[in-house]
Structures are given as structure tokens and as C-alpha cells.
Amino acid sequence: MVRLGGVGRRYGVRGPWVLRGVDLGVRAGALVRVEGANGSGKSTLLRLLAGIDAPSEGRVTGRPRTAYVPERFPAAMPFTAIGYLTHMARIHGVARGAASRGAAARSAERWLERFGAAEYARTPLSELSKGSSQKVAVAQALLAAPDLLVLDEAWTGLDAPARAELDRAVAERTAAGGAVAFVDHDPGRLAGAVDETYGVVGTGPGEAERVPRALRIRRGWSRSSPHPQAAPPLGALMRGRHVVIETRGPRGAELPAPVAAAATVVTDAPEGAIRFTVPESRSDLVLRELLTAGPPWHVVTVTRAPAGAPVPPQAPAQAPTEGRGR
């Protein structure tokens, strides 16, 4: 849905490259994590993905409906929280026409309520605490139900219930077919559901020529990651719960592609059925794909995978320098 091809970014005509040679595609429904040290260009990469910055070289193709959440939202603007969110809903194109103001305001109120900030709806933005401001920034993005959601450490500053709610909202977005790209300092963030991880690392032959690039370092929750220091701890891997689905399709039919992409441990079940395991964050998407396939599949059973059961890697480990020489 959005693809960066040979993208580089620098500030000013002769400034140093912040990022260079980035090839990266985000599929519909994908959850993409970006990692890297402080100042490595993670935020720049997210801003390029979100279309806020244009690349200095290379090209960005595809521009889905996008929403962005910055790390800090100290928005000293002369609006109340609900007033700002209503404006943003209309800018996002959520609510059009004469009745749009009311619809936009109701949607804004729902999101503030989900993040426990309903009481601040009529508070001027300039009087909100740091955490409450961040909730407004998150609500601004989520009420758009964007095709591409870009989160630059959006969890920072949120209280624990709001962080968990944001995790759930991200899972809802990907289940509905939207893509999410994020940076977070917590290595365990959404660990069970991440589809692809990109690392922004310097890869020059010498220290002076180090140009930050984005490399795909992990795909799925491959445990034999070639970057052991970057891999999430085992606890984080096991935390992502899984669901076993048994389904029977039309004679000779292959699993629909989005289902096949999410499924692991595909085995034959009795009476021509197929049994496979998917991450719980994907189960809604997978069931929807099965039931709406043409002709539709019959879902025989859905059960939760036993906790702690080992989940084999989804795909073989990727070489760390895929497509890009060091």
C-alpha cells in the first residue's frame, strides 16, 4: 500500500544523510516495527512513511489514508480537546456533509472515553497534562480509521490502561486490514503480533562513511533471529497468544492468501478439513477472510492454543542484509 524505493533523506542541499538506500514496503494489514538507536533516523523513516516529509532521493509510491501520532503532543492550540478532534475528523475526511460536525464530535468523544479522557473533552488543550495531551493525539489518529497508522513512540507518556488500550486499538486496525508502523523503546511492545521488524543501522565500510539504512532484520516471530541482541526475550514471544482454527474449504481449494500468510503449523484434519494456528491478534481477520472467500470456507472449530505451547517460526530467518550489501 505504501512503498519506499531507494529512499534517502537529508536536511539541506549538502547536509549529511539522515537515511539512505531504504527499500521498504508496507502491506495492507501488516504490523511493522522500526528499531534503532537514538538519533539513528527512526523518526525520519516514520515521517517518510507517513508522507509528512518528502524523500531527498528515491521515491515513495502509494499514499493510503494516513494518520500519524507524534511522541509528544504539547499542542498549545486555542481549542478544547473535543474541538480539536472534531476539526481533525473532518480533515481526515471521516465525516462529510451537513451532519458531519455532530458525527465527528460523537466519534471523538467515543475515542476519548476509550482512553479514559472523557472528562477532559471540554478542557482547553493548553490546560491538559502531558499524558492527556498524548491521549488526544492518539484519538486524533484512531478516529480516522486510517489505512496506514504511523506511531512514533505514541505509548510514551500514556498511563498503563491507555497503553493497553492502544495495543488493542492497533490490533483492531490490523485486523480490519489497515497497516500500522511503529517505533517504541519497549522491545516487548506488540511482540507477538509484529509481522516485520526493520532496523535503522549505519552500514558504511568505515565510521566516517556510515550512512543509516533501514534493513529488514526479522520477519514474523522467527526465534532463530540472526540478531540475537535485537530479538525480543522469550517471555515476550510466548506472551502473544494463539488460536487454532479448523476449517473445511471447497473441494481442492487453497487457503486464501491472507490466511495462508498468517497461518502456521498447517496440518490436515479429519474429513478433509485443515487445522492451523494463527496469532490471536489475527484471528478476526483470518475468520473474516475465510467466511467471505468466494466460495466461502466452513469454520469447524476455533480454540485457543494451549498457553506456553511452542510456536514454530512463521518463515525461515531472513539474512540480515537482504538485498543490501554491507
Add this chain to the structure above:
Amino acid sequence: MSALLTYQAALLARSQRWLAPVILYAVFLAVGVQSGQPVLDSLAYAAAALLPVAAWLVRICVSNEPPAARSCSAAAAGPGRAHLASLLAAFLAASALGALAVLVVTVMSDGASTNGRLPVPRVPAGAAGLIAMLVSALLGTAVGALTNWPLLRSPAKSVPTMLLAALLLLVTTGSPAQSVLTDLTTGSREGSVPWPLGALAGAVVAAVAAGWAACAMSSRRG
């Protein structure tokens, strides 16, 4: 675009930062325009004063959104469109201010030529004044667009460049603003109402080019 424009206009109206340029403009008119003066001369004076005020309004509009909020609206609508909305909000505010000034000046002034011997009809004079205001608002917007974020970011460069450019546009031969002012004062001396449509076309071209440049740069400068 209308949602973005509503947002930018609300930001401008509620920020109250528009008060300073608008009050300055009112003071400027109060000092320079008195009742019973020739209408075209007073309109020329009022139109000239609007140009730096329009540039100032652009400066307010493009810096009204905190960077974090600007990132959010730029992701939603595209950075170029978001920036265009702020320029348009400033242009519309300047135009409204100019239209109000034309109304007040036309009612207050004397419908006569500079020497008072030839009659100058008020309504056509007011229409010519509106064109002059539009030229000033367009050129002021162009100056503001080129001398503020994203093209010039430090206030130390931006503010002097903006004011100098506005002044030069008013006095340099060949600038649409200068040509409109000459047309109005000459018309006032000769007792005929001018139609400075050529200058208006020039101002439109300048404003479109400046706006395009600023919007194109809005995604390239951090």
C-alpha cells in the same frame, strides 16, 4: 480543503494573534485617512498599508500550529495542502480586512479629485479600491509565503526580509502594487477612476507562484 481551511481559520480567529496587525492597520488608517479627503488618494493609502499587514497575517497563520500538530494534519491531508490552507486563511483574512477598509474609506472620503474641482463617483472608486486591496492582499500573501516557514525559518532573517520585501514591492517601478498605487493617485489628480486589471493579473501570478513554491517546500524542510 474546506475542512483544512475551517481549521486554519478557527486557529487564526481563536489565537488572537491577529489583533496586533489589525489594530496597527486601524491606527494607520486613523492617522492617514480623514473625512473629506479625495476618495482615490485615501484608497491608495489604505491599499498600500494592507500589503505588510497581509504578509504579517501569513506569518501568523503558518506558525500558528505547533510542529507536533502540524505533523498530524500534514499526515492526514498531505503537507502541501495543509500549508496551502494556512496561506489561504491568511489571504482571506487580509481580503476581508481590505474590503472593510474600502467600505469605511469610501463612505468617509470626498467624491472629488485631488484639487477638488472634478467629481469622482464613489461606487466606481470603491470598486477600483477593492481591486487595489486585492492586489495588496495577493502580493502580501506572496511575500509572507516566501519569507516564512518553510523557506526562511529563523525569525532573525524572516522578519526583516519580509518587511523589506513588502516595502520594496510598494515603491519599485514595475511591481503590481506600485503600479496600482500610481494608477489610483493619477486617477485622483485627473478625476477619472482607473481599472488596474493588468496589475491584478500580475499579482495573481505572483501569489500563485509564491504559494506553489512554499507548498512544494513544506515537505522538504524539517
